[in-house]
Amino acid sequence: MRRILLTAAASLALMTAATAQTAKVSVTAIVEHPALDAVRDGVRDGLEEAGYKAGDNLEFTYESAQGNPATAAQIAREFVGNSPDVIVPISTPSAQAAAAATRDIPIVFSAVTDPVAAGLVASNEAPGGNVTGVSDLSPIAEHVALVKEVAPEAEAVGFIYNPGEANSVVLLEYFREAAEKEGLSVVEAAANKSADVQAAARSLVGKAQAIYVPTDNTIVSALESLVAVAEENDLPLISGDTDSVERGALASVGFNYYEVGKQTAEVVLRVLKGENPGEIPVTFATGTDLVVNRKAAEAMGVTLPQAMIERASKVIE
Missing domain, CATH: 3.40.50.2300 (Response regulator)
Incomplete structure (x- = not known):
């Protein structure tokens, strides 16, 4: 009986550890300006509202490419080397850099005008591969x-x-x-x-x-x-x-780009829960x-x- 109890306790400990495991989300943008910064903040806050708090059970990393595509590519490679659970590139150039850097790590882009034209997804309905996200196609x-x-x-x-x-x-x-x-x-x-x-x-x-x-x-x-x-x-x-x-x-x-960020966080959460990004349709920013x-x-x-x-x-x- 004592052995069974110990085994049950060990199983419970493993389950607790798995639940408390820190999620790693790496965010990057091509440049810093109010709209893209608002997306970043919306992603972070949306994750926190769902129970992922930076510094607690969320490792939230952010880097800006300062307007340089070569730097965007460098950041993408750096992120891949750190093996995050999800990469969140904000803007088309950053999304293209991330997609070029990995075909394995899930990518959830945000503030991308036309994901198909950018070569990020096969279609908005069925992205395929390891990429999906939120489009901000302008009205x-x-x-x-x-x-x-x-x-x-x-x-x-x-x-x-x-x-x-x-x-x-x-x-x-x-x-x-x-x-x-x-x-x-x-x-x-x-x-x-x-x-x-x-x-x-x-x-x-x-x-x-x-x-x-x-x-x-x-x-x-x-x-x-x-x-x-x-x-x-x-x-x-x-x-x-x-x-x-x-x-x-x-x-x-x-759009309210902070809300676009929160929309993006919803997709990130689906990936963190185990969904395949290639099977999650691209969503479009709502509200004008x-x-x-x-x-x-x-x-x-x-x-x-x-x-x-x-x-x-x-x-x-």
Whole structure:
């Protein structure tokens, strides 16, 4: 009897140890800016709400590539060497780097515009392999409608982006298609690094009557230099993410990226519980908010329509 009791006690100890085992989640982003930082925080907090607390039963690691794709690849290899339970790359470049570094460790991406076009999954419905995640495909048609609303006389809109970001190339095509339906031509301005953003913005002066900045990590990381050009030249600036409105863009319809992070945490939890990421369909960010910035509008020589102000989820004075 004593031997049986000891065996039962040992089994209970093993079960307790397994339950208390620390989960290792490694998070990386291509660059630090408010939207991507909010995703990171949402992932961490979503895991904590589910019982995984950093420093207790969760080893939560975060690294930024500071806008450098080579650094993103280096971080991905470093993460693989540490054998985490899940890698969470935020943004398309970081997700591509992680996917290139491992075909074994589960990857749950976040804030990726088009996972299929980026080569991350076979399809959104059946990703296959070791990758799934949350897409933040922008509501492009609504963004074009905003351009028309704040600049009804505009004939051309500038699209400023980094052609090295696959997500931005996809968004350009979507934006061009939506803009042409509304009678707007699109003028491209390329910036391969953050230091080039201001010059790219200046190249649009005299060619476009409004500027649109997509959820491009290179451009958003240097948004203030773009805002300065827009204000100097009375060019309304519409952004692809609402966090950029806080920083000086005129308006956006977009997602709450903290909530996108929490959506991502839900997928991470499914993987931690043993599901195969390749069998979890890609999910899409939900919920869109209209955010407008009165001060930015004034600086850009725009009078915001009263109807826009009234339907806004948030008005920045």
